[in-house]
Amino acid sequence: RRTRKQLGALSRDLYHGEEDAEETARQQCQGPSCVFPARPHSKYCSEECGVKMATNRIRAYLPEQQAHWNDEEPVAKTFNRQKIHDLENEQKTTRSRLEELDRRTQAIDKHISAVAKATPTPEEEVCSYRAIWSDDTYCNS
Numbered sequence: 001r002r003t004r005k006q007l008g009a010l011s012r013d014l015y016h017g018e019e020d021a022e023e024t025a026r027q028q029c030q031g032p033s034c035v036f037p038a039r040p041h042s043k044y045c046s047e048e049c050g051v052k053m054a055t056n057r058i059r060a061y062l063p064e065q066q067a068h069w070n071d072e073e074p075v076a077k078t079f080n081r082q083k084i085h086d087l088e089n090e091q092k093t094t095r096s097r098l099e100e101l102d103r104r105t106q107a108i109d110k111h112i113s114a115v116a117k118a119t120p121t122p123e124e125e126v127c128s129y130r131a132i133w134s135d136d137t138y139c140n141s
Contacts, residue, residue, distance in 0.1 A: 032056055 027038045031049025044050040 028034075029036050029038045029045035029049050030043045031045065031053050034045060034049050036045040036049075038045055042050075044053065
């Protein structure tokens with residue numbers, strides 16, 4: 001067993017890169033079920049082993065919280081789902097309004113083309129002539 005002084009000196013040596021070959025050879029990765037040697041200045045042989053070990057610790061220390069993690073839906077997810085629903089309804093309303101406007105536009109276009117093809121009667125010509133030169137916009141004669 002090493003004393004604090006020896007451990008302090010060893011850690012200083014390791015920090016400054018003066019590793020003891022015997023000490024390095026004895027260090028094994030502390031990852032779960034890993035048999036590979038640890039990297040210099042690390043407890044683990046790779047990042048993956050470190051992450052696996054951290055995951056196992058979290059599962060061991062926080063089992064209750066983890067078990068209830070997916071029980072409740074997050075508030076933001078509920079809010080976003082409602083917002084999406086509202087936007088979809090607004091989209092449907094807008095589409096139906098646009099379809100109605102398209103129908104009206106087609107009806108107006110048909111009416112304009114029918115009026116353009118029609119020939120006025122002599123009475124209508126007199127009426128339109130009076131409407132141009134008078135304040136009365138309707139011709140009742």
